[in-house]
Structures are given as structure tokens and as C-alpha cells.
Amino acid sequence: MKLTLNIWRQASTNASGSMQAYKLDGVDEDMSFLEMMDMLNEQIIRDGGEPVEFDHDCREGICGMCSLYINGQPHGPSNLTTTCQLHMRSFQDGDTIDIEPWRASAFPVVKDLVVDRSAFDRIIQAGGYISVNTGNAVDANAVPVEKKTADEAFDAAACIGCGACVAACKNASAALFVSAKVSHLALLPQGDAERKSRVLKMLDQMDEEGFGSCTNTGACEAECPKGISITNIARMNREYMSASIFGEK
Amino acid sequence: MSKFDSKVPAGALADKWTQYKSEVPLVSPNNKRKLDVIIVGTGLAGASAAATLAELGYNVKAFCFQDSPRRAHSIAAQGGINAAKNYQNDGDSNYRLFYDTIKGGDYRSRESNVHRLAEVSASIIDQCVAQGVPFARDYGGLLTNRSFGGVLVSRTFYARGQTGQQLLIGAYSALSRQIASGRVKMYNRHEMLDVVKINGEAKGIITRNLINGKIERHGGHAVLLCTGGYGNVFFLSTNAMGSNVTAAWKAYKKGAYFANPCFTQIHPTCIPVSGHNQSKLTLMSESLRNDGRVWVPKRKEDCGKHPSEIAEEDRDYYLERIYPSFGNLVPRDVASRAALYVTNEGRGVGKTGVAVYLDFSRAIKEQGKNRIEEKYGNLFEMYQRITDENPYEVPMRIFPAVHYTMGGLWVDYELSTSVPGLYALGEANFSDHGANRLGASALMQGLADGYFVIPYTVGNYLSKKISDPKVDINHAAFDEAENAVRASLDKLININGSRTVDDFHKKLGKIMWEKVGMSRNGEGLRWAISEIQKLRKEFWEDVRVPGTKDSKNQELEKAGRVADFLELGELMARDALAREESAGGHFREEYRTEEGEAKRNDEDFTHVAAWEYTGDNQEPIRNVEELVFENVELKTRSYK
Numbered sequence A: 001m002k003l004t005l006n007i008w009r010q011a012s013t014n015a016s017g018s019m020q021a022y023k024l025d026g027v028d029e030d031m032s033f034l035e036m037m038d039m040l041n042e043q044i045i046r047d048g049g050e051p052v053e054f055d056h057d058c059r060e061g062i063c064g065m066c067s068l069y070i071n072g073q074p075h076g077p078s079n080l081t082t083t084c085q086l087h088m089r090s091f092q093d094g095d096t097i098d099i100e101p102w103r104a105s106a107f108p109v110v111k112d113l114v115v116d117r118s119a120f121d122r123i124i125q126a127g128g129y130i131s132v133n134t135g136n137a138v139d140a141n142a143v144p145v146e147k148k149t150a151d152e153a154f155d156a157a158a159c160i161g162c163g164a165c166v167a168a169c170k171n172a173s174a175a176l177f178v179s180a181k182v183s184h185l186a187l188l189p190q191g192d193a194e195r196k197s198r199v200l201k202m203l204d205q206m207d208e209e210g211f212g213s214c215t216n217t218g219a220c221e222a223e224c225p226k227g228i229s230i231t232n233i234a235r236m237n238r239e240y241m242s243a244s245i246f247g248e249k
Numbered sequence B: 001m002s003k004f005d006s007k008v009p010a011g012a013l014a015d016k017w018t019q020y021k022s023e024v025p026l027v028s029p030n031n032k033r034k035l036d037v038i039i040v041g042t043g044l045a046g047a048s049a050a051a052t053l054a055e056l057g058y059n060v061k062a063f064c065f066q067d068s069p070r071r072a073h074s075i076a077a078q079g080g081i082n083a084a085k086n087y088q089n090d091g092d093s094n095y096r097l098f099y100d101t102i103k104g105g106d107y108r109s110r111e112s113n114v115h116r117l118a119e120v121s122a123s124i125i126d127q128c129v130a131q132g133v134p135f136a137r138d139y140g141g142l143l144t145n146r147s148f149g150g151v152l153v154s155r156t157f158y159a160r161g162q163t164g165q166q167l168l169i170g171a172y173s174a175l176s177r178q179i180a181s182g183r184v185k186m187y188n189r190h191e192m193l194d195v196v197k198i199n200g201e202a203k204g205i206i207t208r209n210l211i212n213g214k215i216e217r218h219g220g221h222a223v224l225l226c227t228g229g230y231g232n233v234f235f236l237s238t239n240a241m242g243s244n245v246t247a248a249w250k251a252y253k254k255g256a257y258f259a260n261p262c263f264t265q266i267h268p269t270c271i272p273v274s275g276h277n278q279s280k281l282t283l284m285s286e287s288l289r290n291d292g293r294v295w296v297p298k299r300k301e302d303c304g305k306h307p308s309e310i311a312e313e314d315r316d317y318y319l320e321r322i323y324p325s326f327g328n329l330v331p332r333d334v335a336s337r338a339a340l341y342v343t344n345e346g347r348g349v350g351k352t353g354v355a356v357y358l359d360f361s362r363a364i365k366e367q368g369k370n371r372i373e374e375k376y377g378n379l380f381e382m383y384q385r386i387t388d389e390n391p392y393e394v395p396m397r398i399f400p401a402v403h404y405t406m407g408g409l410w411v412d413y414e415l416s417t418s419v420p421g422l423y424a425l426g427e428a429n430f431s432d433h434g435a436n437r438l439g440a441s442a443l444m445q446g447l448a449d450g451y452f453v454i455p456y457t458v459g460n461y462l463s464k465k466i467s468d469p470k471v472d473i474n475h476a477a478f479d480e481a482e483n484a485v486r487a488s489l490d491k492l493i494n495i496n497g498s499r500t501v502d503d504f505h506k507k508l509g510k511i512m513w514e515k516v517g518m519s520r521n522g523e524g525l526r527w528a529i530s531e532i533q534k535l536r537k538e539f540w541e542d543v544r545v546p547g548t549k550d551s552k553n554q555e556l557e558k559a560g561r562v563a564d565f566l567e568l569g570e571l572m573a574r575d576a577l578a579r580e581e582s583a584g585g586h587f588r589e590e591y592r593t594e595e596g597e598a599k600r601n602d603e604d605f606t607h608v609a610a611w612e613y614t615g616d617n618q619e620p621i622r623n624v625e626e627l628v629f630e631n632v633e634l635k636t637r638s639y640k
Ligand SMILES: Cc1cc2nc3c(=O)[nH]c(=O)nc-3n(C[C@H](O)[C@H](O)[C@H](O)COP(=O)(O)OP(=O)(O)OC[C@H]3O[C@@H](n4cnc5c(N)ncnc54)[C@H](O)[C@@H]3O)c2cc1C
Pocket: B040, B041, B042, B043, B044, B045, B046, B063, B064, B065, B066, B069, B072, B073, B074, B075, B076, B077, B078, B079, B080, B081, B082, B163, B164, B190, B191, B192, B193, B226, B227, B228, B229, B238, B239, B240, B243, B244, B246, B247, B283, B403, B404, B425, B426, B427, B428, B439, B440, B441, B442, B443, B444, B446
């Protein structure tokens, strides 16, 4: 396949950036999208240029590090697929592909396609955990958890923290990410003790980081590579209401 | 050999750890606050250590090269984590987990460390459940288990096919809590480029801030390396793209011994290589072998046919045939070699002929598609996404790939390397898996090291440092280390040659896979050593690293890692050459039984080879730690 790639180039956070066009020939449809990017970078280096920086690590769709905005969609055209799991068979010979970083003021560009997602870490630090020191635990089978509940908690815990939900949202809201963690821990009996303070602290931090508010457009769920459901947002709102009413704040 | 004190406590095997814990000196809470601990790496081993040491009150500085500790390579582990809980009442016990691990490792690991691992395994599961790790449960709400290769009990806990993710998120959340409390200072996107030693002891590290290229100094009373394995020396492996040996290698060059580097694990069930632009290989969890049956056609002529056209009687379920008692669940090294043999015979399948089938049709018929989907749904999806084939309908095609490295920094019972104050945890050390690791035991080891072992053992060292002042990062040793780091970065940038870093890495990977891979021989290994030396020379003359060292530069990061792999590869070949036996994942063609199975030489090689660095381009010294087996009898591993 022969492709034209329009790629966002930006030297550093404070530099201004622009789209630049590259031609790439000989792309195979069994290659992954990032292997196509590797191929482009090899070509750029041989031509004496500086390769395009992008984040990636596991290339298995689980670490959440890859983050490209491809033809106007986070992680590109395939459903339930991260950029690293996207294959070139989803494109056609002769295609022009636009490749940009996540766009959100809470995720500043670091270089080219790499953004700073440390805001997510700070939200987790604000309360996305169960306070249990090593050695404090009771026997793992002491508290049975109904299978259905455990499965639901797992579904929420499957979030990979990539930030596609923020990139997809016109308000750049982080509600899906935050609600996935709130749900995961609120559903489990182990998370019950801190249930109220957790949701309040995490939402405060979310606001502080400059994420927008959720207006229920559902774009986040549609673009989430792990299929995290927006029912989590509804649950988070309920959790927030009940925590606020009971005067935890 | 005083250097070789493995510090194994006296006493009966099952009492050593309890005894050790009750006698180890403690550090008082107000002294802990004065002690700084540097932790490089925040995968399972590093994140669990950082969280736990901070909970105890130490000042922790933790480092990782990803943009968040939540993304370490541990996240990709699929299948599960072992623990001797005996919830299934199928006869499991600490001793049995210990025994299986020693036997699985082909009697090349230290009894005392492995027994301790088994002893703490149950607490890991308790801790993780308390953190909110959503392990699989049965309808009664209790935890359920599955079996992994090489054992006859069900002791593997799992969270669908994403166990590593859930465990890491658990450790990451415990770490996040400590970051919030101020007891851990977390440095994301930082790469450690050297260890700093003062008067023979580890006192700090030099790092590069990967965003702006700044070289930084960090001092501490102890340094813990939790930096993972070195499988990427093969270029293609199941490891994450960034996994590398740099931290361990710099430690080796500062005097830490590197143990058993040739012990690498080739995992039998990976998606086969499809093209020359491939950048990594994807694992299909070993748990699939619980229900999947491995086969190839009996006759070469059938290999080109669609699998559905090959009649049942024309299929060779070779693992079930050769190993009737373990069948498809033989250990990884055995399964991998068997796949190599049948493909070498010309009976491989798929376009390239370098693959075998993993077939679920019987399991789907017997248990129903829903049950199979419940167990392996995400793995089947992943397979389909990559290959464009539906494994519910067509058998998967699989082939072995490099997956894990049993070798690593030599450590004693306390997880201390041969440099005082420098510790190695998780896959970065060599300690528990001998010549072959059993499935679901790496997660167990990483978390055992971090949550339950190091908090005691590092205390023994730190209790003697309570009156030491903060490390002075203006000490000449820091100047020297920093200057060396700067010089080597400059050198890489200034070569300005004609070949890319990946080009060298791929060449190295090819040499390693062909000659230092699944099956090795003396001639091939000698050839590999000289080829790697040549390649290394070419690298330092002709590599091209664009950009500068003072800004974000992914090519420079890769170049530094490949430079270290080019040295490690040679050491792996030397180690494989010196070990004149076959053991676990190390298979020397000259040493095999009449049936073609691995043949150990217990008389001469019941030891750990711990390599000592003597200078660039100098022959390293091969020290040995004799392994003493008092509690198990050395037997020929048989899975028939
Ligand atoms: C695909 C796959 C599936 C697996 N499945 C299983 C399984 O089911 N069960 C099982 O038990 N095991 C499994 N394993 C093995 C297991 O996942 C690993 O052995 C284990 O997670 C390693 O953990 P770790 O903490 O030692 O290292 P890692 O998770 O590799 O973490 C290394 C850390 O070190 C940091 N680092 C490295 N170098 C530097 C440096 N120079 N400077 C700064 N930071 C650095 C990294 O940023 C990272 O934080 C699997 C492995 C793979 C590849």
C-alpha cells in the first residue's frame, strides 16, 4: 500500500506545531499501525530527518500508553481497539491518514504525538485506592463477593487509562475514566469504608486538573478501546449525590 | 569464596524465614524517616516495594521510564498468579509449590529462596483482594483457580486474561496512596543510566529526564533495581517495547554479578511471526492449554490443507502422544522444543510453515462456546484482531517466542546483589526459577519480593546506616558517573553513521534467536560470540542517532538500550557455551538423552554461574555458587 500521512509535529510543549505530510510506500496490510509508524521513522532517519515521537510500550492493547488521534478518532477507526492493535488492513491503498495527539488542555503536548497524562495519576492519588497497608489483609476468602458483582467490578477495572475518553469528548471531560475507578472500588465490599470520601476527593481533583464537565454525549463510551460503559458515570453521579447529601463534604 | 556468601540462614528449610524474621534487626520509626531508598522500576516488584517501604516510613524515590507507573510491562501478564492456598482442597501445600518450582526449574535454583516464595504466596492473594483486585470467583462468591503447565494441582488465581493488569493496578493504587502522602516521590519518564558507588557501596543513581534530557543525580542509603527482564535482546519477544537490560547491565559493570544469563524462557504459545516489519510478538496465555489441544498433521503433504479438511485420524496430537500424563500441560520448555521439532520435520502449518495448531473444537463441543468465551474471551478477541481469523471456528496457529528471562543479577537470600546496598527484585534478579520458570510464578515472585521479602531484608542493611547522613550528591563518585553518562550519550549522537538503531537491534536479534535461542550448540555459540563482537564494533562506528541529547529523543533512548544488549548478548552466549549440559530452557544439542530430552550434568553443573565484569572487551570471570539440595532429590524431570 501507498499512503500519505499528515502528522502533527511539535518540538516541545511551548513550541508551536503544525501538520506535515509524508509519503510512505510498501506498507503491508498485516502490519500494525505502529509498525507502519516505525517504518515511516526508519525512512525519516535515513533521509536525515528527526523521527516522529509517539508513546507506546506493550503493543498488546493493555498498557494504555499508545494514544494517537487518527482521522479524527481516538485510536482510529476500529471499535474496541487501541492504536497498537489497529492493523493496516483497516485502510486502503492510496489513503491519506491524519495523525494527531490527544487534544485536551489537561493533556499538554510534550512532543509531536506525545502528551502529558499525569493528571490521571493525580486523580488516582487523590483517592483511587483502598487504604490497606501491606500485611493488614484478612484471608482472601473471608469475604465472599457475589460473582455478578465481582464481574461488574472487573468490567470497570479493565480501564487502561489511555485517555481516549477525554480526547473523544467535546468538553474534554474525564468522567468515564474517573467513574470506572469509582465503580470498581464502590462495587466491592473491600472498598466500602472509603466509598464516600473517595468519590468526593477524586471529583475535586478532576475539576482541579481542568477537565471539562460531562454532558452525557456518550462519545467516550463509543471510542473507549476497552468498552467501559457510561453506566459507570451514572453510578458515579449517584455515589456523589449520596456522599454529598450525607455531608461528607 | 567470601564474595559468595548467599547468606542462607541456618535451620530447617521450613523454619528459615520465620527464624530470619524474628532475628533481623529492626529500624525504629523515627530512624526510618531519615533513610532514603531509591527504587528503580515500578512494575509489580518495584511498585509493591515502594508502597510497602513507604508505609513503613522510609523516604522513597521511585523511577520508571513510562509516563506512569501504571504502564509497566507487568501489566501485560495474562494468565494468573500462583499461591499455595489449597482452596481447591486438591493437596496443595507450601512444600508442593516449593517442590514444583524447584523441579520445574530443573534443579538450578536455591532451595531456601524458593521455599520462602511458597511460604509468602498465600499472603499475596490476601493483600491483593484487600486492595480490590477482582480475581475470578465462582457462584458461591469464593475465589476460583485454574491449572498451569508443569503441576498437578489448581493453584493459579486469575482475573480473566488480565491478571497482570489487575495486580499492577492494585500495586499502583497502593503506590499512589503513598505518593499522595508524600512518602514516595515518583519520577515518571526518567531512565536510570548508572549506579553510583561510594567506598564499595551503592549510594545513588544517575538518571536522564526523558522529556528534557536533563541528567540528574539521586542519592540514597540503598538502591533497589526492579527493572524487569532482558528478553528484548532477541529483538522480537513478548516483552513490551521498552523492556531493557540497561539498569541491570550498568550494575553489572559496577561490580554486581550477573547470574545464569543464558537461562531464557521461550513460551510455547505465541502468535507466529507474520512479516519482516514485525516489531513484537504477542503471547497467547498458557492457560489456553487447559482446554486447547496442540496438533500438527501426521503427514507433511497435509500441511497446506485447511485444518477442517484434515481428518481426526490424520492429526498428530503430539504432546498428548509423547507425554501422556501431562499432555498439553507439559512445562514451557518441553512444549516449545516439541513444536520446534515437528516444524523442523516439515510438519508445521500456516503460510510460513512455522506454526502448530492450538485447537478448541473439543472444548467448545463439551463445555459450550459461552463457557470458553467466559474463560478466554479477551484472548480470542486479541488473536482475531491480529490474525483476522476466528479461533472459535478455526484452530489458532501458535509458535514459541522469547518470553521471560530466568537469569539476572545475582542476589543472596536477602535479595542483595554482590554490591552492598544494591538490591535486585522481580524479573531483574535470577533467584527463584532456576533454568525454567513455571507459568504464573513471575507475578508471584515479583510481589513476594516487593511486599513481603525486601521490607525485612533491606532493614537488616539499613539498620546499620541509621547514623549515616544524607548521601552527598556532590561527592566525586557522582561527578565521575555523571561525566561517564554524558560522554556516552555524546558519543552515540556524534557517530552520525548510516544505519538505524533498529537495524542493529534486528541483526542482533537474529543472531540470538538462531544461535542462542531454543536449541544451542558449541559451534553456533562460538560463532555468535564473534558475530556479536563484530556487530558491536559496527554499531559504535556506524549507528545514526538523530536529534540532540538535551531534548526528548526516543532514538537516543533506544540506542543506549541496544548498546547494552550488544554486550549482554555476548555474555549470554558465553554462559550458554560454558554450561555443558541441558537444563530447562537451556538446551544444548550435544547434551540430550536418547529420547531427545534435555540431559543435565548434575555432577559438574549443579551451580549458579555468576559472571563478574572485568572491563570492556575483556573476558569476564565465571564464578560459581554451588547449589545444595537437602530437601529434594535430584531427578530427571519427566512429564511422561
Ligand atoms: C505477555 C506476557 C505475559 C505474562 N504472563 C504472566 C502470567 O500470566 N503469570 C506470571 O506469573 N508471569 C507472567 N509474565 C511474566 C511477568 O509479567 C513478568 O516477569 C513480571 O511482570 C516482571 O515484573 P517486574 O516488576 O520484575 O518488571 P516490569 O514489570 O518489567 O517492570 C520494570 C520496571 O522497571 C522500569 N525500568 C526498567 N529499566 C529502567 C531504567 N533504566 N530506568 C528507570 N526505570 C526502568 C520500567 O519503567 C518498569 O517500571 C508474562 C510476561 C509477558 C511478557
